[in-house]
Amino acid sequence: MDFAFSERSTELQQQVQTFLDEHVYPAEHTFEQQAAAYRAEGNPFRTPAVLADLKQAARAQGLWNLFLPKGHEGSPGLTVLDYAPIAELTGRSGAIAPESMNCSAPDTGNMELMAMFATDEQKQQWLQPLLEGEIRSCFSMTEPDVASSDATNIATRITRDGDSYVVKGRKWWSTGAMRPECKVAIVMGVSNPDAGPHQRHSMILVPLDTPGVTIERSTSVFGYDDGPHGGHGVIDYDCRVPVENLLGPEGGGFMMAQARLGPGRIHHCMRALGMAERAVELMCARAVSRSTFGRPIAQHGVVQEWIAESRLAIEQARLLVLKTAWLIDTVGASKARTEIAAIKVAAPRAASYVLDRAIQVHGGAGVSGDFFLAEAWAQLRTLHFADGPDEVHLRTVARQELRSYLPPR
Structure with a gap:
């Protein structure tokens, strides 16, 4: 297994990190203010105006449609493995970073489906406007x-x-x-x-x-x-x-659904780990800045254990996701079904643990709207059944493990 990223991917990771630092993070408060104003007007799903500025900046820097796999028109040429760390970075600001680069679900999966199965007329009518970020x-x-x-x-x-x-x-x-x-x-x-x-x-x-x-x-x-x-x-x-x-073909719904969900689950899992990484940063900053019972929270053994366990959980899950991305690139999604099922459980489980511990360190602030933790936890909790519940994916993994022990049919 070779998890080395291409030179292009490494360059883009650096560009995306800079884009987050210089554009996305500074815009988060404005985004929240505009969204709150629209919500007060009764329009909770209206797009905050600041997102248009972010899209313009991202596109000007070439940070656009980075998810689109190699071989498709308009693709930046990244493999699934190459895109995985970029998806993780966008997960650090999941509300706006993915969409600002036209890399947000469900459009990414839908665009991949259309790129693979749509007719030329369908691509012109629907795929092209999606790739342009117009719809x-x-x-x-x-x-x-x-x-x-x-x-x-x-x-x-x-x-x-x-x-x-x-x-x-x-x-x-x-x-x-x-x-x-x-x-x-x-x-x-x-x-x-x-x-x-x-x-x-x-x-x-x-x-x-x-x-x-x-x-x-x-x-x-x-x-x-x-x-x-x-x-x-x-x-x-x-x-x-x-x-x-x-x-696509009549009767091909399940086949296409599997084609859509393979790379899409990589994206979901890596964004979840990006969310978890940001939660660890918030947890550590909070732990060193607050004191209880005569010493900083960070000096309490249980908090140190939470931080250590969080790091272990993220690193283990990330390696499994990267292995799965590498397998999709080398042998195809159909032959990586077990690993795809495994990451769909492992990554949300790891990120959920981290978010839960970060909320605990923040106390009452952790469940408030003053930090991103509570809303992030709510979104992350849904990943335990979105695109198939954990139990279904565990069933897939178990069946694969049991296959060699069962008599042939």
Whole structure:
């Protein structure tokens, strides 16, 4: 295994770090003020104006669409391994850094899907504006009326009717759908109910202004509206779109979902570790600046243990994620399924531990809105079931471990 980053990746890491220091961190307070003002006006998902300035600065420095894998038009030429440390850096300011560089979920996964499977016409209509940062998109897969941890339960129907497909179903956790810039959804549903469980589903592009598409509301995350960068829409689809809107092959929904989730999970995990790194910094700064029972908090053994365990957790998880990124680059995501499942558990688990300890060191301040810790913890907690719950991924790992002990079928 070779985890060495390319020269291009190393250069970009330095550029991104400088961009964070000179542009992103100084803009965080302004972003929060503008978001609070919009929220007070009843527009929690309106994009703070300062983000446009950050996008302009990032693009001028060539820090744009860095996630797009090698081989696709407009790609900066990075491997999955090369991009991993950049994703970690953006996670340090997860509310604004990824989007300022056009590297935020769910658009990254949607753009990768379109780059791989969209027709030329679909790319011109939807992918190009996404790559330019002119619009946003959402991914409608999870449903409120079924246990979506088993994706074969998805019940939304995509039915061919002449020159159209009729899309009928109800989705939720369609992240980004509440944003005014969100113009299109990738919807996954059953197109052939008589096919095998993993050949029944397709994906289709549904413009959100299509008659019959109703965005009902946004779900909250532990009380947070998750605006402006989130906005997890509950969407009712009862609409008709042209046949040309089918994304990829009919019946290829599961295949495409796996293609989307491989690199995407690397991005999620590394952003989570970036969040954890910033939490460690806050924890250490707090521990040396406050005293209890006659000595600095940092001198208490239990706090030193928390700091040490946090460092161990981050380093172990990072190595596993980098190994997985290397495997995707060398043998492909399909042959790294076990490792992809493992990091989806290991990275959020490590980052959750760190966030929890950092909150404890901060005391009451840690659960307040005065620090980023509480909201970050709320977002991170969702990663334990977003893109599949921990239990499903543990099942995948266990089955692989048990394979050599079971009799052949």
